[in-house]
Amino acid sequence: xxxxxxxxxALSVPEGENLVLNCSFTDSAIYNLQWFRQDPGKGxxxxxxxxxxxxxxxxxxxxxxxxxxxxxxxxxxxxxxPGDSATYLCAxxxxxxxKLSFGAGTTVTVRA
Amino acid sequence: DADVTQTPRxxxxxxxxxxxxxxxxxxxxxxxxxxxxxxxxxxxxxYYSFDVKDINKGEISDGYSVSRQAQAKFSLSLESxxxxxxxxxxxxxxxxxxxxxxxxxxxxxxxxxx
Numbered sequence: 145x146x147x148x149x150x151x152x153x154a155l156s157v158p159e160g161e162n163l164v165l166n167c168s169f170t171d172s173a174i175y176n177l178q179w180f181r182q183d184p185g186k187g188x189x190x191x192x193x194x195x196x197x198x199x200x201x202x203x204x205x206x207x208x209x210x211x212x213x214x215x216x217x218x219x220x221x222x223x224x225x226p227g228d229s230a231t232y233l234c235a236x237x238x239x240x241x242x243k244l245s246f247g248a249g250t251t252v253t254v255r256a
Numbered sequence: 257d258a259d260v261t262q263t264p265r266x267x268x269x270x271x272x273x274x275x276x277x278x279x280x281x282x283x284x285x286x287x288x289x290x291x292x293x294x295x296x297x298x299x300x301x302x303y304y305s306f307d308v309k310d311i312n313k314g315e316i317s318d319g320y321s322v323s324r325q326a327q328a329k330f331s332l333s334l335e336s337x338x339x340x341x342x343x344x345x346x347x348x349x350x351x352x353x354x355x356x357x358x359x360x361x362x363x364x365x366x367x368x369x370x
Contacts, residue, residue, distance in 0.1 A: 149299060150308055153296075174328075176356060176357075178359075180361075185363060185364070187260075187361035187363045187364050188299075188359075188361040189357040189361070190359065190360070193358050218365070224353050233298065233299070235298075235299075237357075242287065242302070242304070242306075242350065242357060243301055243304065243314060243315075244299075244359065245298070246298030246299040246300075246353060247298050248296055248297055248298045249298065
């Protein structure tokens with residue numbers, strides 16, 4: 145059974161600092177990995193999706209890397225802003241069966 | 257208007273009651289999912305449907321049932337609610353025709369079972 149872990153559970157940084165969020169998974173046989181953002185009362189929004197053949201994906205200030213062999217992904221958010229305050233979850237798709245396995249998330253607070 | 261809507265947004269019920277949570281989508285996606293989220297835990301898959309006639313159990317289907325009334329509608333029922341079903345419930349959709357399938361989530365239904 146795929147286990148997905150996100151450490152730390154919470155993170156507080158001053159505005160402008162770069163954020164580094166970690167995700168680890170136990171089974172390297174994955175189809176893809178996604179990073180989601182969760183805002184209170186608004187559900188989840190997909191930020192980045194990395195296919196198993198890719199090493200990284202970038203969107204604006206966000207960059208996600210994937211190392212399947214070590215079972216790790218990292219989400220980098222450059223020059224953090226108060227609007228980046230949210231919970232970030234990673235999820236893996238265990239080899240294309242569309243049943244995502246989620247981590248518990250990292251709650252980020254960016255202080256102005 | 258939101259692409260994925262859930263009703264109700266909040267619900268309080270009593271142990272033993274039957275309740276239904278509804279999900280509608282205007283994205284034209286064929287696949288729909290129900291998840292629950294508990295504090296400190298990731299989302300867990302309850303049921304998923306790849307089309308109207310294809311419904312499958314997820315990781316934690318005991319105590320739940322679903323109905324796919326149309327491509328756009330997917331309902332989750334708790335036959336006899338119990339307190340440990342208190343959670344935040346999410347509906348999601350995805351499009352099997354798209355590359356690198358991502359899922360689109362509704363805003364969630366917060367359920368409290370007394």
